[in-house]
Amino acid sequence: MTVEKKLIAFAIFACTFMGAVEITIVTTAIPSIVKDLDGFNLSSYLFSIYLLTSAIATTIFGKLSDLYGRKKLLQLSIIIFLAGSLLCGISRSMIFLILSRGIQGLGSGAINTLSMATIGDVFEVEERAKIQGYNSTVFSIAGLIAPVIGGIMLIKLSWHWIFLINVPIGILSMILIHKSYNAVESRSNEKLDLKGLSVLTIFIVFLIQAMSALEKHPFLSFNVGGLLIISIITLIIFAKIEKNVEAPIIPYKLFSKEMFVIMVICFLNSSILIAMDVYNPSFMQSIQGHSPIMSTVPIVPMSLFWVFSSFLLSKVIKKYSTKIILSVSLLVLAIGCFGLTLLRPESHPLWMGFYAAIIGLGFGGSFNMLLFVVQETVSKENIGIASGAVAFIRTLGQTLGISAFGLILNNIVSDYFKKFNMNIDTSTILTNTGIKKSDIVQSLFIGYNKIYITCFIVGIICVLLAFMLPSSKKLNSY
Structure with a gap:
């Protein structure tokens, strides 16, 4: 790999770090923000508008990059993200902060899509697996340290500074892209x-x-x-x-039966991922009573084995068919999810780490492979919108996943206490002093267990869908 490629990869990692930090660091500051700006009733909009504008940007910027080139648009998307961050940092009202978060989400969605498209442009198939593996690790590490950084900033400075942390990182990314991204990009004659x-x-x-x-x-x-x-x-x-x-927005090849199967798997895969990110650390803290630092037990093994699986993928990606690679990866993922269903409140933390490692192996093969198949299906001229389609489907999967799993958890916890003729507010269950701690733990355990069972079932469905793919197609034959 050339020096230029390494610098481009580093710039993409920096972009990923920015996005991942912004997703999780804000959660630590919400109490301070709503208190300072008197906006408790509007707090949910800080997340919903970010998600909404991010989803819109995935398709718009994907298509724009196919028409006008990726380098300048990637730099523009970073500028949009940084502008949103600066506006968030200087906000003095809840409405202004919400609108600024919308701008931030627009830049984040564009960065996500254009980063994936750039990887597809610059790197060979074998290299992409390694780069995506590293990229996933950066995302996990950023999500892990962001709450810590946010907590320190809230103590030493104020919540305004959590939005400004990404400014120097974004500027560095722009410099690296300007200096290292030397791809020849010609403007298309197609009309938008x-x-x-x-x-x-x-x-x-x-x-x-x-x-x-x-x-x-x-x-x-x-x-x-x-x-x-x-x-x-x-x-x-x-x-x-x-x-x-x-010149349609979405290439016709993405409407084939094979691509439909791939996109459905991608959607379901993303719903499992959001469950792992949200509920694994919470299981250890809320059910097993471990300290927040112990939440690294499920995160670190999953990240490390995700990278290992990505390296393994780079070695076998042209030797075996898409069907074999996806089927095996998704089966490993489902086995890891089944392992989580065996966890109990008294289970040793290492069991969580072991099952998370298996899940990381499954994600490293399936998550990356799904993106590569879509990118290789279309021509170079359409790789931006193809990457945008994957980013959009992943966003939908995580959005529906977190809503569906939250619904499952809330209903199960509510039903548990209804047996005792108690109607409780599930949003305050962890701070409700009128409920026995043993009942809180038991109700949450049942809910989390049902979530893990659901993830296992979804994983098996993904395996069955993978069997519907052509048996002989290898990635380099698309």
Whole structure:
């Protein structure tokens, strides 16, 4: 690998670090923010608008990069992200902060898509597996240290500074991209399909809003079911528009049966990932009573074995078919999820670490392979929108996943206490002094166990879907 490639990889890692830090560091500052800005009733919008604008950016910037080149757009996306960060840092009202978070999310979604597309442009197939493995490790490390950094800043400085931490990292990324990214990028003569892009954006808005509302509203309510119907109608309109344009937003190859299977697996895979990130550390703290530092037990092994699996993938990626690699990787992932169902409140922490390592092995093969297959399916001219499609599907998977798993947990905890004729607010269960600690632990354990069982079932479904792929296709034959 050349020096230029290494510098580009480092720039991408820095971009990933920025995004991952921003996702988790804000959670530590929410109490201080809502108290300072008197905005407790609006606090959820700090996350929902970030998610929404990020999802929109994945498709828009993916297509724009195919038309106008990736280097300048990647730098622009970093500028947008940093501008949003600076605006968040100087916010003096909740509304201004929410709007600034929207700008931040727009830059984050663009960076995510363009980073994946850049990896597809610059690196060979074998190199991509290693780079994605390192990238996943950077994401995990950033998510791990961000709450610590945020806590220190809240004590020594103020919540405003948590949004400014990424400014020097972003500037460094821009310099490295400017100096090292020497790919020749020519402007396409294709016209941007503004009508299709606008309708697609409306579809994304309604779909994300419906998925985000699933945890708090019934499926048949307008907030969920109504918005889903509107999103489906919008999607049908979008499909009709795309049939009549010369340069559609989404390449026709992404609508094949094979790509549909890949995208469904990608969606389900992402839902399992968000469950691992959220509930594994919480299981150790809320159920087993370990200190926050012990939450590294499930995170570190998963990250390390994700990298190891990525290196292994780089060695076998051209030797075995997509079906074999994905099936084996997803089966390993499902086995790891099954292991989590065996955990008990008294289980030794090393068992959590062992099962997390198995899950990391599965993710290292499946998560990376799914992206590579989609990128290799389309031409170089469409690799941006292909990467954007993967980023969008992953966002949907994590959004629906966290809502669905949260719904499962809340219902199980509520049902547990209803047996004792108690109606409790599940959002305050950990601080409710009127409930026995043993009952809190038991109710949460049942809920977490059901989540792990659900993840195992989803993992098996992914394996079955992988069997539907062609038996002979290797990645270099796409």
